[in-house]
Amino acid sequence: MTLDTPLRLAAPVLSLLLLAPGLTACTGDEVEDDTSNGDAEPQWPMAESEVEREVDPQLTADETASIADDQLALALDLYHVLREGDLSGKSFSVSSYSISAAFGMLYGGTVGQAREQMESTLHFSLGDERQHVAHNWLDKQLAARNIEGVTDPDFMAEPVVLKTANGVWLDKTQRDGLVPDYLDLLARHYGTGIRIADFQGNAEGERDGINLWVSHRTNELIPELIPDDVITPDTTMVLVNALYLKAPWDQQFTEGATSKAPFTKLDGSTVEVDLMHNPVMSGLYAEGEDFSAFAAPLRGSALEVVFVVPDDFTSFEAALDPSTVANMLSSLEYTVVDTYVPRFELESDVPLTAVLRDDLGMLAPFVDSSSFDDIVPQLGVITDVLHKTVIKVDEKGTEAAAATAIVIGEDGGDYEEPSAVFRADKPFILMIRDAPTQSVLFFGRVLEP
Known part of the structure; x- marks a missing residue:
């Protein structure tokens, strides 16, 4: 799979979190x-x-x-x-x-x-x-x-x-x-x-x-x-x-690399957000006809945060169904990505x-x-x-x-050149799922961090 096109998370995005092993x-x-x-x-x-x-x-x-x-x-x-x-x-x-x-x-x-x-x-x-x-x-x-x-x-x-x-x-x-x-x-x-x-x-x-x-x-x-x-x-x-x-994260973002950057909202206007950056993050990446996606692994790699950035958020989310999500996830392939995603709550x-x-x-x-x-x-x-x-x-x-x-x-490890750039700087859809069982734990969207 050739990954030359930058993936921008500056418009609506699909984000998927995969739960990983934990302490307690x-x-x-x-x-x-x-x-x-x-x-x-x-x-x-x-x-x-x-x-x-x-x-x-x-x-x-x-x-x-x-x-x-x-x-x-x-x-x-x-x-x-x-x-x-x-x-x-x-x-x-x-x-x-x-x-x-x-x-x-x-x-x-x-x-x-x-x-x-x-x-x-x-x-x-x-x-x-x-x-x-x-x-x-x-x-x-x-x-x-x-x-x-x-x-x-x-x-x-x-x-x-x-x-x-x-x-x-x-x-x-x-x-x-x-x-x-x-x-x-x-x-x-x-x-x-x-x-x-x-x-x-x-x-x-x-x-x-x-x-x-x-x-x-x-x-x-x-x-x-x-x-x-x-x-x-x-x-x-x-x-x-x-x-x-x-x-x-399996590979953390450096706080010093976070900077203010524009996030494009659904109406085309922009707002300044804290955009995190890791230039060599290994994970699963895919580019489809109308979206880009990156799964950033949490420690242990069983859990991931998956961000999906559609070209047209409104039409993309309206068409989301189980087969679309399954096909999207199955298209992800391992690579090194120059990653930009927003800090948000x-x-x-x-x-x-x-x-x-x-x-x-x-x-x-x-x-x-x-x-x-x-x-x-x-x-x-x-x-x-x-x-x-x-x-x-x-x-x-x-x-x-x-x-x-x-x-x-009653009632009722070694440095490797990134093969893609991923920017989450526009609205995105968000999921948290457990990778080994494929169970979705959270599903939502972020229109503005």
Whole structure:
């Protein structure tokens, strides 16, 4: 492959992050309470199964491909609805991993039409027990991405940290109706039990406690997942997934090489941004008919940040579908690239209630109070789906977090000449994915750093 044409990231870009090995691997509900900021989590009473978590879940090759394809399809479904709706004209990202994991727990106790709609809308193509095995398998794969830091004077390296956590809270008035099989499923596949909360008597205090739980598991990147007035005395259950990643670049950018440079916005105007520069960064690069792409590896090389710069961002993103993204990624080839990408922080508060219920057709879980009878009979309906993501990219590496809450209640080495130049100095699309499993963890866009 001849790579002579400079790749400019000065217009809309597709950015893909691939998660790499990390220092601390925590999955399920194993994260210890972090009191470094002086705040200790409440100690909720627990309803737990004696079943242990499956430590070596296995998938067939077809199932492995399916879960990656399904999460990408969900990410794109959400992306298109959001870019045309509530987040039109804005930068944002979503984590289909986090959304799928949170709903996977709920799916385990969902029945009837709600179950069928959940399978269709969320692309749970494996279905039933195999869907839960796949979620557990992916968590175990991500845990293996962690890499310890190195403090040898001759070689210093920051760790790769990747943590996932699942949590479920149930109002104490519902405890006696809990279906034992549901507790077994949560323990076996999601590594969690159920915390017994007092939503009726202390809704605001429980909201604060759940937010603190999320904050500790996202290194305080997401301090308030659930806003005021979402949890009420009518709330019966809250299910949460949290994801946290921090990893250094495999080959870092030098801070002294960062300089102010123009970033071309969608309307053609420019804004000055901090553009990082590494003249000899090894990674995966491709040029298509209407885009250029570069995958910058994080330490360990299993995780990458992939930036995609289309010639025409608007038409390119409108045409994005799973096959387009898959073909784009498969066209990447290893080379050395003279790389320019912006330093940026992207925080997204993504409204998902109406998106899932109205735009994507998953109505039954929001209106049928018998939808979750395999958890607790007449538990209620989904009243809110909350989702937040944070992505930070700088000279040292990448830090990212995602959290999803579903609220249920009543109502409702050697120097080598670079073979290409890559500039991310215009809008770009952004993904974070795990390369070995091909699972998309984040998907979004940056219109202005």
